[in-house]
Amino acid sequence: MSQPLLEAQGVRALYGDYVALDGVSLAVDEGQFVSIVGPNGAGKTTLVNVLTGLLRPSTGTVRFKGENIAGIGPVKLAALGMARSFQLVNIFPALTVAETIAVAVVSQHGRGFSWWTTLARDRQVTERVAEVADLFGFATKLGLPARTLSQGDKKLLDVASAFALMPHIIVLDEPTSGVSTRDKNTIMETLVGAAKRIGIKAIIQVEHDMDIVFSYSDRIVALHQGRILADSTPEGIRENEQVVATVIGKTHRP
């Protein structure tokens, strides 16, 4: 492989005088499931914002597929092939499950400005919507308004719509926050399965639940006070006393 899929180099991000990220370098290759962990205020969200081109770093570069994406914003990001989901439930309350997924499919196919065709008769769109819905177990819920779904389904729908962009890489901000422990594993299983089927090349997630982090990632990046404390396989992280003490805490020692 000539270049990493996503690469941040020497990223510094400042909020006024506060240094949120202090010289972070990170390269994500194809086939990786990377979890970013760290205590509150470690800079996880800032890092995600930098990696997704929302926030332009004060110094340093971010490249996705070799292209500089610093501060390019969400629309261009989606066009380049990177999708993102959010920590808080982020849905279109009144749109149905099918419509929610269709928004992504329509924009990915560049159909957003066709104003005379009837959406429901666009085979290419409806078929893709059905495909994605199937992967996430929404086949029987296509006509339901998003606001009527359970909390877990809402999170899943958020992720499903991001997946419908057919991105190369997806960045998930706490995909399982706010749902019960039992649902967490269902969400993760669905998500990982769907990623394989759709052909997503890499997943980056921010996650607090260490059980989820250790079960699903093949690489863990531990942040602390804006710096990378450790960047290793789950086994490597487990053996790193310093990380276990500052980031994971004793209760979670596996």
Next chain:
Amino acid sequence: MIRRALLIVALLVGLLVPFLGRDYYATLMLPFFGYGIALLGLNLLFGYTGLLSFGHALFVALGAYVAAFFTTRLGILHLELILFASILTALVVAVPTGLLCVRYVKIYFGMLTLAFGMLFYSFLYKFYHLTGGDEGMRVLRPKLLGQSFESLDKVPFLIGPYYYYSLALLLVAAFVMWRIVRSPFGLCLRSIRENPDKAEYLGVSVRRYRFLAFLIAGLFGAVGGTLLTIPTGLADPLLAYWTHSGNLVFMMLLGGFANFLGPLLGAFVFIFLQDQVMSLTEYWRFVFGAILAIVVIFFPRGLMGLFEGQAGGRG
């Protein structure tokens, strides 16, 4: 099914009104056609895209003044040409104002559209030589599809050929708007109404869509304005005044903005109710204020919401 049946009944009634022998009611239908078209546009902006304009009357007045200018100043009477000119003029005005307005949302968008509406009102009011100032401009009887119907007096012309011309135009406008809201473009607009931040992450360039919705709303407003002003024969600055924009918003809320047909129903009820209440009391504004309060508090989904019951979801 019920909705389709109601629609057919409404259409039949619409076709038959001129034959009922009550010319007065037929003339009341004429503003309904104009307002209906203008409201289809306003509702694309609010009901579908989530932007509430308090300056939609600007475009209605624009369409009216184009009709006045063409018939009295230029001596061009072909209504098709006038409508085409209205659309072009609306676009010329909507592009710069839209580019500015869609940079803002919610109350800021509303206030900015209100400001542009009042700016236009002042222009109409002050530029006497061009616009006739507070006296307005006369609008002459246009030719419909090249026909001038000279043998007909004013009322027979209005409730005859002009009535069906307007009705046809409303149907065409409603069909076009129906296609728009059912299209992929329409879906993107609704996603913006629901959650613009998420829409952006799904690749929807929010500002561009809002701008296009603004343009479409503007040209529907202008077409409505042109139709509206022909029966009255006068384009006057009050058409652009903010209370007129307020009336448009009222009609939309009254009928229910969450529904495609809601604003049309709202326009219909508003016009006939205003007619009835005005003949009963000079305090009709008081009555209308009370009605608006009741609608907003108890029937936020408008009159259409009553038909849909609890089950109807937001389109």
